[in-house]
Amino acid sequence: MKALLQRDLRLALRAGGGFGLALAFFLIVVVLVPFSVGPETDLLSTIAPGVLWLGALLACLLSLDRLLALDFEDGTLDLLVTAPLPLEAALSVKALAHWVTTGLPLVLAAPVLGLMLNVPGGGYFWLVISLALGTPALSVIGTFGAALTVGIKRGGLLLSLLVLPLYVPTLIFGAEAARRGAAGLEASTPLLLLAGITLACVACMPFASAAVLRMGLK
Amino acid sequence: MKALLQRDLRLALRAGGGFGLALAFFLIVVVLVPFSVGPETDLLSTIAPGVLWLGALLACLLSLDRLLALDFEDGTLDLLVTAPLPLEAALSVKALAHWVTTGLPLVLAAPVLGLMLNVPGGGYFWLVISLALGTPALSVIGTFGAALTVGIKRGGLLLSLLVLPLYVPTLIFGAEAARRGAAGLEASTPLLLLAGITLACVACMPFASAAVLRMGLK
Amino acid sequence: MLPELGKYAAEVISAYGVSIAMLLALVVLTLRRGRRARATLRLAEQEAKRDG
Amino acid sequence: MEMRVSDLSLARGGMPVLTGVSFRVSSGAALILRGPNGAGKTTLLRTLAGLQAPLTGEIIGTEDQIAYAGHADGLKAMLSVTENLIFWAEVFGHSDISRALQAYALEPLADRLAGTLSAGQKRRLGLARLLVTGRPIWVLDEPTVSLDTDAVMQFADAVRAHLAGGGIALIATHIDLGIKADVLDITPFRATSTTRAGASDEAFL
Amino acid sequence: MEMRVSDLSLARGGMPVLTGVSFRVSSGAALILRGPNGAGKTTLLRTLAGLQAPLTGEIIGTEDQIAYAGHADGLKAMLSVTENLIFWAEVFGHSDISRALQAYALEPLADRLAGTLSAGQKRRLGLARLLVTGRPIWVLDEPTVSLDTDAVMQFADAVRAHLAGGGIALIATHIDLGIKADVLDITPFRATSTTRAGASDEAFL
Amino acid sequence: MSIWSYANPVKFLALSARVQPVLWGAAGGCVCLGLIWGFFGTPDDARQGSTVKIIYLHVPAALMAINAWFMMLVASLIWLIRRHHVSALAAKAAAPVGVVMTVIALVTGAIWGQPMWGTWWAWDPRLTSFLILFLFYLGYIALWEAVEDPDTAADLTSVLCLVGSVFAILSRYAVNFWNQGLHQGTSVPVATGGRTVADVFWYPLLISMVGFGLLFIAMVFYRTGTEISLRRAAALRARSDGKA
């Protein structure tokens, strides 16, 4: 398991490996928003927490298709299934690696990008907390989607279609917490619900992912 | 060339081929926006044209990585380069196929999705016109990006990163036209500029793409 | 013939129109695909019988 | 140790491909599978490796014993030869890769990225992977594709050493490997159109 | 018609691989390239096909004459066998695929999706593609990988027919194909570390 | 004879052929009666004017949209547990019908919203969760289309249906939390015991709901038969090819 985590992280750091690309995508979405909705500061600062959450979600989504598809194409998955590692554990580790290479950088970058969209002062804290609590769920749910589409040639967009509705509860509670935080309102209820979702997903989804992967590989 | 167009369209229509998936993605982005920025109708209708343009751009972007990468992986590109077809023409045809399978459906769907974000009455016309004029440029520029990243294993996000800045002018003029139209202002200047960009891109980019592809393949 | 629908006539009629059109389209497509599938099946069954 | 297969039926894509396959291979022996293209060798080997379920029949003695090497090698282009091998060694709970490097003369290439190897060099690396799994049953699908004569010899040596150590090898191949082994031609087991073996499309017949 | 190669030097990944390769092949003849794994056969064939530029030297008589078949087959898993062949035929300005189907006994598989073929069946389809290009020079990189003996014979027949029709074939292979042809062992041309042939990293030496 | 004997596709084909005429007749009759009665035979509402007539389409469609998903969930479970092909194919057959019902509910709701709320669309929880349901349907159908091997497709879509159901319910609560709505509460008496719709509206509505239900059943029966025919034809063909 340590070997798998190490390998995934190392691969992400190598050329073309995708580390930092989620970050770059996040950055670019944030940059494009003023171009598309116009440059008014008030408007931007109202929608800022939402845009950051949406950007994080899309960045996560975009990096999902390399989570398993690459390993499928070069036969690694077949070999992993026959390895002594339980598949559930292997998939959890892969989800963790995905989070470390995409979710974590996004959490760390969010305050900086928040500056560009004029997130109101007290909002940073809640933004970061909500992203930190929510992005692990995104990775775990994403792994399930990736496992579903693994046998399908370049499932990229199909993957998005399957995963996005599953992201809805996480997004709602996460963005709600960030928005309330930015508006100076009480934000702990959505935050608790968000934490609940994340815990439940982390606990249960790997089993679903492993089951689906076994079905898809045969 | 007809053979190539036919094949690409047919592949798009086959299982896992991606036709309609850009559309689905577009739909989903539009759906997620209210979840992230909140349900206030006024706010939504202000940012609607921008969101629709941004959504179209992202949907386009997400389907780019299958434009050439699949053909590269299974060796089709190597064989196409040695075929009697000029590579410029082949790439133009591929860009056309991409537009027909992603850009065109987005243009047609935009008014319906506009409803959900409460685009103001007169805005629909300008929204559709601006998308119709702008999306071909997105496909052609995207082809260039795909050609740039073709040798790189799963260049997905890198591709986004390279292409997004190239999309900025198109986005600015397109979204500006749509926004002015929605606000009832005069919108023909940005529209003309947009048309100019598209024409220039369609005329020149295939040469750049072909050059870059030839370099990348060796 | 039509009942008096008041100022909402357009809404009501379009709602009925669109819905019934969609239902009909669904039924027609279902039946057409079903007919074709059953025809293919008959053909295949005959072939199978002929080939033993 | 012995592996035993009895009355196996297999399907691919909903169609039965092989029926009534039975054989046993005991410790120290190799079995070579032959059959024309499309006969079902790959399907059989994948089933033995546990990647797909048989329609009927039993496979005994393979649980967690198999190292599988199929048409794809499971190598990461962006990792070096050493890194690739170490990864697989660790997944299977080992750590020493020097014997594997040596068996296929990979030392000079040890620091090269796997993506920059030639077809045959990649294949050698893929085969070297078997040596770091420590698994007793090797299930190999056309292992010598792209290999030159030297490498084929290295492979034969590796298999002989594996067998001498009490291992088992099942190899599907079209060419001669120079290994002393029983040969099983699977052509007689090909499913005919009247075979009923529980393939998923049978429910519809 | 004749193709001529003189004093060719090639690099792969910035490192010179072969130097001073010269040969000529004339209409109706085949040339078989041999050499151990990593010798540079693939690199040479890709250069002849125009997929990469040589460092030095000249290639004459190949412009728009070459049909290349490498390790990958250029087949779409989601198109049927027929659709795949028709596509390539049309790209090369032809439309008749029946001869190609027949040469490799693909008729029974004609309506199958290419993705559902076995390894050898896929390869046969990849080779059948050569017949629909109508190109006189075939450049083939290990064409018989995964083929059974029947299919190897079909391939040999196809090559012989092609040569009899005035074509040329360049084939890199490790095994015996049963085709009468000159053999060129490229081992002597391998670049040594002192070779200077204009590879891109030489500017830094 | 156990009901499971109809899990044999060929037997099911025969059965469905027998019940088809009855089902279609009843469904057509009820739908026509309910809609015609509703459209021609009911008075206008004091507050909503003639737009109440939309209820005869909107509510049955909305109900069936939800029930169709529920039926797919049950069928998926049966497939996963007992591996009856008919069950998997019935789930596949139901999905497009469910989508059309969802779209009808959305469209009639939108048309109704214009006069009542002054807007085509609002991000009301009920409407929003319907939209999410629509997305689940799309994903489900897309996955069926994308996977080649039919049994694998059945496996994967079944799990998606299961997981999707859990998330659909979660979304429902999330959406409620996120926004308080405009849409009126339920008045169909299944859940609450009493009903708030006057009898004049209620009877045609009831008939229409029954009609939509029957139509759904008829359609699913027929479409399941279609799927079985296709599989059976493919199986027969494959056999004879294999022999050749």
Ligand code: HEM
């Ligand atoms: C796109 C918009 C709409 C959607 C997706 C939608 C969805 C639904 C759903 C799912 C139900 C069934 C719920 C149940 O019975 O528990 C329903 C019932 C109903 N809807 Fe809508 N609705 C929409 C718009 C409207 C509008 C604009 C009105 C009228 C002002 C309306 C009036 C009703 C009524 C009267 C019922 C019956 C409630 C009952 O008695 O149960 N809906 N709608």
Ligand SMILES: Nc1ncnc2c1ncn2[C@@H]1O[C@H](COP(=O)(O)OP(=O)(O)OP(=O)(O)O)[C@@H](O)[C@H]1O
């Ligand atoms: N996905 C699929 N759907 C339907 N049939 C398939 C599928 N994959 C393989 N087949 C068929 O199953 C049979 C067995 O294939 P398999 O790959 O096991 O053959 P093989 O003996 O390994 O052949 P080769 O020597 O060419 O590798 C072949 O006839 C093949 O066409």
Ligand SMILES: Nc1ncnc2c1ncn2[C@@H]1O[C@H](COP(=O)(O)OP(=O)(O)OP(=O)(O)O)[C@@H](O)[C@H]1O
């Ligand atoms: N991308 C690359 N970067 C660096 N070196 C490379 C790269 N690709 C190949 N090489 C090296 O170039 C040499 C020639 O490789 P080539 O693929 O031409 O060999 P080959 O003769 O086809 O071998 P095989 O019989 O194994 O296919 C090999 O030593 C290989 O390791």
Ligand SMILES: [Mg+2]
């Ligand atoms: Mg095989």
Ligand SMILES: [Mg+2]
């Ligand atoms: Mg080679």
